[in-house]
Amino acid sequence: MNSLNSPINPAWCRVNACANVGVQKPGSLKVGVNVSKEVMEAEGRFLVGTYARAPVVLSNGKACKLYDPEGREYLDLSSGIAVNALGHGDPDWLRALTLQATTLTHVSNVYYSIPQVELAKRLVACSFADRVFFSNSGTEANEAAIKFARKFQRFSHPDEKQPATQFISFTNSFHGRTMGAVALTSKEHYRSPFEPVMPGVTFLEYGNIQAATELIQRGNTAAVFVEPIQGEGGIYSATKEFLYSLRRACDDSGCLLVFDEVQCGLGRTGYLWAHEAYGVVPDIMTLAKPLAGGLPIGAVLVTERVATAISYGDHGSTFAGGPLVCNAALAVLDKISRPGFLASVSKKGLYFKELLIKKLGGNSHVKEVRGLGLIIGVELDVSASPLVNACLSSGLLILTAGKGNVLRLVPPLIITEQELEHAAKVLLECLPALDKAPSQPSLKLNHEFNHIRDSAGNSGSV
Numbered sequence: 001m002n003s004l005n006s007p008i009n010p011a012w013c014r015v016n017a018c019a020n021v022g023v024q025k026p027g028s029l030k031v032g033v034n035v036s037k038e039v040m041e042a043e044g045r046f047l048v049g050t051y052a053r054a055p056v057v058l059s060n061g062k063a064c065k066l067y068d069p070e071g072r073e074y075l076d077l078s079s080g081i082a083v084n085a086l087g088h089g090d091p092d093w094l095r096a097l098t099l100q101a102t103t104l105t106h107v108s109n110v111y112y113s114i115p116q117v118e119l120a121k122r123l124v125a126c127s128f129a130d131r132v133f134f135s136n137s138g139t140e141a142n143e144a145a146i147k148f149a150r151k152f153q154r155f156s157h158p159d160e161k162q163p164a165t166q167f168i169s170f171t172n173s174f175h176g177r178t179m180g181a182v183a184l185t186s187k188e189h190y191r192s193p194f195e196p197v198m199p200g201v202t203f204l205e206y207g208n209i210q211a212a213t214e215l216i217q218r219g220n221t222a223a224v225f226v227e228p229i230q231g232e233g234g235i236y237s238a239t240k241e242f243l244y245s246l247r248r249a250c251d252d253s254g255c256l257l258v259f260d261e262v263q264c265g266l267g268r269t270g271y272l273w274a275h276e277a278y279g280v281v282p283d284i285m286t287l288a289k290p291l292a293g294g295l296p297i298g299a300v301l302v303t304e305r306v307a308t309a310i311s312y313g314d315h316g317s318t319f320a321g322g323p324l325v326c327n328a329a330l331a332v333l334d335k336i337s338r339p340g341f342l343a344s345v346s347k348k349g350l351y352f353k354e355l356l357i358k359k360l361g362g363n364s365h366v367k368e369v370r371g372l373g374l375i376i377g378v379e380l381d382v383s384a385s386p387l388v389n390a391c392l393s394s395g396l397l398i399l400t401a402g403k404g405n406v407l408r409l410v411p412p413l414i415i416t417e418q419e420l421e422h423a424a425k426v427l428l429e430c431l432p433a434l435d436k437a438p439s440q441p442s443l444k445l446n447h448e449f450n451h452i453r454d455s456a457g458n459s460g461s462v
Helices: 010-020 035-046 091-101 114-125 138-156 179-183 188-194 209-216 240-253 323-336 339-360 385-393 417-434
Strands: 060-062 065-067 073-076 131-135 166-170 201-204 221-226 256-260 284-287 298-302 366-372 375-380 399-401 406-409
Touching (some): 138 179, 138 221, 138 256, 209 240, 221 240, 240 256, 339 366, 339 417
Parallel strands (some): 221 256
Antiparallel strands (some): 060 065, 284 298, 366 375
């Protein structure tokens, strides 16, 4: 047994390591000009270097505003990558979280818990689904969908020695970073350092009806994974004809259709579910980002036909569907699912796109404005990074997408028109960072949603 006098003692090393780095109580950092610098330097010493972070430390927030330790204010058009749909510090969310935290936080899935069952009931009631499986993130939700699809094919064809095991995904897709989900993600640089990833995935051109139909009809595809609106890929939206053709081909071949709505679902388009805009229903839908208002959660919504194939022990998670996160999700879903709330998202999204076209459309670098509701992309003919950095310096937080040439604008769904006007103003003022050219060609508009009418009576496109 080791003692403190032993030459090497793990406990002694840990205690002294904590003493040497100056461990402080939570919240004990003093507000001052050097706090952000100290935090960024400490991050470089103690965290694995997987993130190329923006040079800002965010310490607190309220609604659509964020603040750094020095008190600088930022308007948030990133929402923690489309997560904080209700902004920061929503009072109803806080109330639900606090109440559950003082009652019960975690019991595992060995036992029943009330918030988990209530959330599943609510998700089933407001969707196509009959049953729900909970996970902790979007990539975990897609991993579960992969397993469910393969199990479904094996269950449905018990006499076949080789049931369908392959998958179809599409260009510009992003489904996660774990080994199965990353295999479905089209960008090679996400996959290549970790190969071999899960085999059996074919990438087709997003929107290519003929290629998808022909491959699905060959009969060896377990499932087709598709985002109705691609977020990370560049805010590309499917057409109704494309999704309908996938649905029809899957029905004809016995293949499952999986909609990944991790980023585009739960009200961001002005519809509760993005696929509602197209009138096409999947067999499986994966959710995550905004569902619990900033707490980690994922969900896989399935039909009874799919659920029948899944047995005890086929999948599981220690933390998924815990009482704390599910009670928070109930508060989020209650607000987002209200018709008036969804109508406001549609209205603000249309207003913002019109504003962006008016203010940015004269710039030669701006090629297209696209999206639906409050998931908006502004495509440039150059890298968006200089503009993103200039906006950061001016107190506006925005993201990139695609090949780094698309501005991804995904603000909290509660953002006001006045805040959107301010965001458009900052974007206009920061455009010279792109080295604005003298010529001003006309802006190409996106008409993919001309067939859609939102609940506010406005067209879903500009």
